[in-house]
Amino acid sequence: MTPCEIRWVFNALSWNPTKYQLITALSALTLEEQERIQKFYFKGDYKLCLIGRLMIRQCIKMVLGIPWKDIVLSRSIKGKPFLVNDTNGKKFFFNISHHGDFTVLAASTCSNIGVDIMKYSYPNNTDIFSFFKLMKRQFADEEWSFIKSFKNEWDQLTIFYRLWCLKESYVKAIGTGIGTDSASSIKFKANTTVLKSTCFDSELYIKDEKQPWTFYETMIDEQHVVSVALESSCVNGNVLKFENVAFENLIEGCDVIEPNNCTENWWETYITKGSKT
């Protein structure tokens, strides 16, 4: 199989689905996925999650040629989605993330992969000093020194989010998620101190030993930072840009997995959901 790398981004927050689009999208998911998505309190979270599930299925259909309706997904004990279908020995790794306005997907046929997106924002109901105090155990001393080396609070906050994003992309690739201990034992050194567009020179240290992982960091817009963690070097340092994917592409060739006679209820449920202020 020809090596394949995919990086997709979708602005779910500014997407206002028509009734037809919403019903088509939900029908193309399993009952479990439909129920989970509909439980979200806010429209934004509903859309971010819905787009993520479509991205996973579309990408598997495209790369591995498995028909939409035959794709079987499951989750590890820690919640990481994986493909159950037999791939005839073909390697395929994928991961999604949603935060702020965007949902992103990163997939690779040669390297284990993890992705994380974070929107820069001031913490809710607290000041930065108290927020950092609360997050104390999540970073190593060297990382805190780096954060504090920036003079103004916003710069400290953005580097905090960037380091957090790097960590999340790594723990998502290995599937563990962030635990209380793992967060500070996994240490990052950001060689590009201010991320303006793209870099791939951040280094990961575990117990002070440099790890052979590559981290591709990019700004999706001025407020959203993304990190992609790649285990193997087979990507050859290629910087793969996130490509905006259209809703129509995400549902192209999809099948109805879970027909439902109450689709009118789906629409009512969706339009009555609130929006975050």
Ligand SMILES: CC(C)(COP(=O)(O)OP(=O)(O)OC[C@H]1O[C@@H](n2cnc3c(N)ncnc32)[C@H](O)[C@@H]1OP(=O)(O)O)[C@@H](O)C(=O)NCCC(=O)NCCS
């Ligand atoms: C899921 C986890 C790995 C990342 O959570 P997150 O950054 O909030 O969420 P993201 O949007 O980046 O990723 C969510 C997606 O990752 C995937 N995912 C879930 N568990 C995963 C895991 N253990 N490993 C890799 N991917 C996972 C799923 O596809 C999920 O989306 P879906 O449920 O809609 O399909 C989580 O276990 C974790 O580490 N949480 C810690 C968060 C935390 O402590 N935050 C403190 C405040 S900053």
